Amino acid sequence: MLPSTQFEIALSVALYTEWQSVLTRAEHLPPGASVENANGFLRYLASIAHLQDVHFLWRPFLRDPDDDMVMECAVASGSQYIITHNVKDFKRAPELKVNAITPAEFLTLLRIKS
Numbered sequence: 094m095l096p097s098t099q100f101e102i103a104l105s106v107a108l109y110t111e112w113q114s115v116l117t118r119a120e121h122l123p124p125g126a127s128v129e130n131a132n133g134f135l136r137y138l139a140s141i142a143h144l145q146d147v148h149f150l151w152r153p154f155l156r157d158p159d160d161d162m163v164m165e166c167a168v169a170s171g172s173q174y175i176i177t178h179n180v181k182d183f184k185r186a187p188e189l190k191v192n193a194i195t196p197a198e199f200l201t202l203l204r205i206k207s
Contacts (some may be wrong), residue, residue, distance in 0.1 A: 096141040099203055103170035104142035107162050109135070145170040151189070157182060167191045174199065 113135055115121060117128045147169045152161045160182050167175050168189050175183055175193045183193030194202075 095138075097203075099206060102138060102142040103145045103166055103172050104139060105145050105147050105162070105166040105169070107147070108166050109139055111159055111162060112138075143170060154189075155182060155185060164189065164191070 113132065116135060117131045122128070122131060145166050147165045149165070149169070150161075151165055151168065152158065154164055155161050160179075163175055163177075164183070164186060166172075167186075168191060172191060175186060175191055176196055176199045177183065177193055178195060180193045180195060183191075186193045
């Protein structure tokens with residue numbers, strides 16, 4: 094599935110460091126996976142992602158500053174979607190022409206388009 098001709102991952106430096114901080118926590122590691130495994134996966138994602146500079150900050154726009162960082166990357170990159178399990182945290186996203194959808198919804202969209 095990755096890399097894909099159907100979509101591109103947009104990533105800012107700030108978003109990458111947030112992913113690294115969260116995904117290397119012991120409670121987020123899959124059974125048997127190490128911090129090194131998580132960092133390796135994140136480096137792979139960064140290698141195939143579009144590195145997006147963010148020149149305009151929309152803060153505060155959402156309730157959580159970490160969510161604002163995601164929103165800013167999406168707007169700056171012209172993304173249609175933010176893929177998240179926390180759709181409720183992005184209720185205002187459509188105001189900036191971005192839709193927050195779940196991973197399952199995104200996979201359904203990919204199946205429909207292929």
